Amino acid sequence: MPAVARARLSLLESLRCSIFATSYNPTSLRTGAKYLRARLRGPSMLNYYPKIVKISHFNKLFPGLDLEDTDEIQRRNDLAALRARGKGAPKKAKTKEQSRRLAKKR
Known part of the structure; x- marks a missing residue:
């Protein structure tokens, strides 16, 4: 029994895939x-x-x-x-002059 040609096998494979x-x-x-x-993970x-x-x-609703x-x-x-103990977040600067970061750079 003769072997099947490689070109025929690739043609058969492409037909099977289609x-x-x-x-x-x-x-x-x-x-x-x-x-x-693969199944998406987000919904689960x-x-x-x-x-x-x-x-x-x-x-908010009612x-x-x-x-x-x-x-x-x-x-x-x-x-x-x-805040009473002085451990709270610092106050936000309203202007550039109040910013500590700007004062440190100069």
């Missing part, structure tokens, strides 16, 4: 097709982390409710305590 909608790559170059066919990652509903969301956000109140109290 029928089954796969990419014809006779030189075996890297195409990245494996990564393009979004579903993995639960949606955290905070009271501030309800206050302005008339005026619910108390205890976490926000605690955060503000902590910031006030830090």
